[in-house]
Amino acid sequence: MELTHRLAVRDDLAELQVLIGAAIRELQKGFLDEAQIASSQAIMGLDTALIDDGTYFVVEAEGLIVGCGGWSRRATLYGGDHLVGRDAALLDPGREPAKVRAMYTRPGFARRGVGRLILALSEAAAAAEGFAVLELMATLSGEPLYRAAGFVAVERLADDAGGAPVPLVRMRKPIGVTG
Template sequence: MTLTCRLASREDIPALLPMIDAAIIELQRGFLDADQIRSSRAIMGLDTQLIDDGTYFVVESDGELAGCGGWSRRATLYGGNHSAGRDAALLNPDTEPARIRAMYTHPAFTRRGVGSLVLARCEQAAAAEGFTALELMGTLAGAPLYQAAGFEPIEEVADDSGGAPVPLIRMHKKI
């Protein structure tokens, strides 16, 4: 299996949305109950600002969509286009961490290096813009990947804006 990684474009959105939904539903089983998974669908998703900013990646395996994810130089920590409280303010790379955002792996491609590839590309791109740290809001399902990549937990929270409270872990990494 050969993975390729490229910047996403708006033309990718119709393929990304069902893959993201499948990842939210299927990969959180065993970590969240059915109500929390439904709530996750309301608070997570694609933020097209990342695509427009040129900071969102698509991973493919032999032409098949395997995953996606990106980073941001903007203040929003997590959430999709539909999420409340988004903040498009630009971060200061000298004093603030870049954000890792909207990481999703197609359920058929888990544990094959998709997430690690996206994280490496994000870290490289953020460092090239002068950022010295990264921050993310991880799900319980995603936390093992992030910890393996050197992120450390700094805060546990629960987001109940979608209904049932969804446990999340804010994580940080120096680069």
């Protein structure tokens, strides 16, 4: 399977929403219970500012979008358009970490290099803008990928904004360090 990538565009939104919903529902099974998965759907998702900023990628295989994700030079760490309290402030690359955001893989394509490709693209783009550190908020299902890519846990917490508390892990990685 050959993976290709490109920047996401607004015309991708309908397909991305389907992929994201399926990824949250299916790939978190075994890590979260049904109430936590429903809560996760309420707090996760796509922040379309990433598309508008030109920092959000889609990965395709034979014309099908099989993954998406990207990075941000803005302060918000996670959450979709529907989440209140997002912070659009621009980060200082010399003092603050770039944020890896909204990474999702189509069920059936997990553990096939999609996530690693998105991380590599995000790291290269953030480094080109002068960032020295990446930061992300991992779900329990995503944590193994991020650890393998060189991220380390710096905080464990739970977000209960969607109802049931969803365990999350804030992770960081210096740019240029591979897993």
